Amino acid sequence: MVKTDMIRTYTEDSLKMADSLGYESIIVLANSQREDDIKSCIRRLQNSKNTMITCVGAEIEGSLNHVKKLSDKLRNSVELLSVTGEYDTIRWASSKSMVDIISPMWSTKSPGIDHIIAKQCNQNDILIEFKISDLINSSGRQRSRVIKNMSECARICKWSKCGMIVSSGAGKKWEIRDGRSLESMGRIIGIEKSSNVNDMINQNRLKVTGKAIAQGVEVI
Amino acid sequence: MKRLLPSLRKKKRYVAFEIVSESQHDSKSVKNAIWDAILDLFGEYGGSIINAHIIEEKYEKNKGIIKCSHTSIDWLIASLCIVRNVGGKPATIRSVGVSSTIEKAKSFL
Numbered sequence: 001m002v003k004t005d006m007i008r009t010y011t012e013d014s015l016k017m018a019d020s021l022g023y024e025s026i027i028v029l030a031n032s033q034r035e036d037d038i039k040s041c042i043r044r045l046q047n048s049k050n051t052m053i054t055c056v057g058a059e060i061e062g063s064l065n066h067v068k069k070l071s072d073k074l075r076n077s078v079e080l081l082s083v084t085g086e087y088d089t090i091r092w093a094s095s096k097s098m099v100d101i102i103s104p105m106w107s108t109k110s111p112g113i114d115h116i117i118a119k120q121c122n123q124n125d126i127l128i129e130f131k132i133s134d135l136i137n138s139s140g141r142q143r144s145r146v147i148k149n150m151s152e153c154a155r156i157c158k159w160s161k162c163g164m165i166v167s168s169g170a171g172k173k174w175e176i177r178d179g180r181s182l183e184s185m186g187r188i189i190g191i192e193k194s195s196n197v198n199d200m201i202n203q204n205r206l207k208v209t210g211k212a213i214a215q216g217v218e219v220i
Numbered sequence: 221m222k223r224l225l226p227s228l229r230k231k232k233r234y235v236a237f238e239i240v241s242e243s244q245h246d247s248k249s250v251k252n253a254i255w256d257a258i259l260d261l262f263g264e265y266g267g268s269i270i271n272a273h274i275i276e277e278k279y280e281k282n283k284g285i286i287k288c289s290h291t292s293i294d295w296l297i298a299s300l301c302i303v304r305n306v307g308g309k310p311a312t313i314r315s316v317g318v319s320s321t322i323e324k325a326k327s328f329l
Contacts, residue, residue: 017240020240021240021312021314022314132301135302136301136302136304139260143260143261174304174310174311174312176312177301177312177314178312178314178315180297180314180315181297181298181300181301181314181315182301184293184294184295184297184298184301185297185298185301187294188294188295188298
């Protein structure tokens, strides 16, 4: 069962909610279009004494140039870097190994994941995130579009052996869902097994501290 | 009508669930919320396959048991994931465990 969830909200209430839903740990992604906001949020979270937060990351969204600039600036200060946006942004992010997670906009007409991006993600060890909050917050025709986009993307990712992760992606307290529900929803979409983010986080921690010299080589 | 032989009966599973909410909800509003979610996500045909039945006698203090077809547990749990409100108040439904006997399902609560 999924024991770790990735959320975008960082209030005490939401952490309590995650605890009551049976999660052992939580990854919080600070998302904003402004650099200062992200940095202040990361600082606040890193100083937080809550033991549930195991990792603090950043989610960058916006135009391609904005994402390029911010990702360069933030890479060394966060353990997890997620990128969201339109096709151009995702295409650029998939070619960069410094990006850890790509989070497509599922409720748009076309989320932008094609076989080229999926292959590049596989080569650069980038995970594709399936946010269940997009599904929860939609209804009717839009929800059917979200499900269609997700299942098509899961099919392409499976074909190209690209890593996938199902998360609640909650921006509010009431959007957090338990691990079993996420697993079931993933299976319906077509994701048999979700990738483990913790391995990626451990690797990034070594990189940030400067202990990792190259792939497979580290200072002990 | 004569009862079906046990080998001819459809296999079933019991899903124990818990409502995470700030208030207490009655079984009727929970039943409505779950059925609305099933119909929203899978429609009437999907609902017939899931064959969900909320056991009202076992429901108390925001905890209960749902009986469903053994092939559609994932469908039911995914439907529970969609629930945002119960009786007009924000809530989420968490599945606690799945079992083939009601006694074992009760032990999860």
